[in-house]
Amino acid sequence: MSHTIADKAPVAVPATRRLSQRRMPRWAPAAIAAAAILLGIGIGLAAGLESRIQWGMIALLLFVAGTYAVTTAVEGRRQAKDRVVTSVVWACFIVAIVPLYSLIATTISKGLKVLNGDFLSHSMGGVITIQPGGGIYHAIIGTIEQVGIATLIATPIGLLTAVYLVEYGKGKLAKAVTFFVDVMTGIPSIVAGLFILTVWVLMLGNGPSGFAGSMALTILMLPVVVRSTEEMLKLVPNELREASLALGVPKWRTILKVVLPTAIGGITTGVMLAVARITGETAPIMLLVFGSQIINNNPFEGGQSSLSYYVFEQFQNGNDASYDRAWAAALVLIAFVMILNMVARGIARWKAPKTGR
Structure with missing residues (x-):
């Protein structure tokens, strides 16, 4: 053969x-x-x-x-x-x-003209707009405080809302919450600013402040946190929940000790991306914070500035010195957002499930 x-x-x-x-x-x-x-x-x-x-x-x-x-x-x-x-x-x-x-x-080529240590450590107090000088220190403080307060408010509310929708949500209430979260996702930033302006400033009689801007940023941040957290919780295998419940562990403790730690990497990444999304918002700050040329460390009283508002303000001045400051502030804002995205990716890799051989 x-x-x-x-x-x-x-x-x-x-x-x-x-x-x-x-x-x-x-x-x-x-x-x-x-x-x-x-x-x-x-x-x-x-x-x-x-x-x-x-x-x-x-x-x-x-x-x-x-x-x-x-x-x-x-x-x-x-x-x-x-x-x-x-x-x-x-x-x-x-x-x-x-x-x-x-x-x-x-942005890099034009922003590097005036970007130095003095620009990062000085405010615009006493600086004539048509002359060189000044900085964004007051805008950096305003951005950190406003975004920080919004994050402190939106993160727990968004996290608890997502836990309700995934672990408990059934019936008409869950459908209504999901519907309103979807609607909030498409709300323009100017609408959120107008809502806080009507309620906080006109109806309650409060003046402009960084906290008012933070409440508008919270409205914009909430749906992003809810959606990202909801998707991460859905990725947690049901076998983990069932194993914990089979051992007699209450459901709330299962969520706290099993579900959330398993999804913490994705949840943190979603929160960081939500922070990056609201960092560059300008319209709510224009309506509610009004800007400031000097350093204001108190977000609950008086006007504050922010990096996005500073860029708008300097371009509005219409002279070469202001243009250079605006480009430098825009470069700092882009770098800030890029750092947040890199941190989010790093956390996602760090907390990603490790597969052993």
């Missing part, structure tokens, strides 16, 4: 099959991209287009078309469609990342 198999002549592979097995070299996409860029620049110059963005869009279209044409000739239409979809995904990624890169690059 073995001799019979060994003596058989090799079967000839049809030419169409050999052709269908051809593959483009690895350097082909890079070569097509380089050719598309050169052609895009050439067409842009020939057409008199001055914007490099227009050149880039032409190059992207040429890259997708060139990828389809070359892949069809070498690998066939089926592989060409697959590569075209991949090229479109990469093109969309580039289109999305270019504005972000441009924003960050512009």
Whole structure:
């Protein structure tokens, strides 16, 4: 039997099959991209287009078309469609990342002009707006206090609401709470500011303060905390709950000792992302805090500033010195939000379940 198999002549592979097995070299996409860029620049110059963005869009279209044409000739239409979809995904990624890169690059280049130790440690008290000088120390204090108070209020309320929806919520009340959380997710920040302005300032007669702004930020932060915590609690396996309940542990203690510690990484990440979301809000601060040129460490009395309001205020002044301060404050605000996001990712990795081998 073995001799019979060994003596058989090799079967000839049809030419169409050999052709269908051809593959483009690895350097082909890079070569097509380089050719598309050169052609895009050439067409842009020939057409008199001055914007490099227009050149880039032409190059992207040429890259997708060139990828389809070359892949069809070498690998066939089926592989060409697959590569075209991949090229479109990469093109969309580039289109999305270019504005972000441009924003960050512009903010860094213009913000570094006046960003130094004095800028971070001084306020605008006694500084003439048309002259250089001054800083954002008062705005940093206002941002930390306002966001901190909002976090202290929104985190426990949002956490308890999410626990109710996941562990206890049934019937019409749970559906109503879920509906209102969804509605609050889409509320514009100016509406939250107007609500606090009507209730806290006009009806109760309180003046502008950082605490008033914090209450508006709390409204904006609550749905984010509720939604993120709710999703993290749903990811906790029911087997853990059942095992704890089977041992005779009360449900409230099971939630406190088993469910929440298991989901604490995701909950913390959601809270940090919610903090990053409200840090750049300007409209509620304009309505309720009114801003300030000097340091005000008391968030319950008098106007305060914040980084977002400081940026708006300086751009509104309309002179070169104010523009430089605004760009520097915007850079600090972006760095603050990026640090919060990095901390959230670090906590998520630290608290992620470890799988042993």
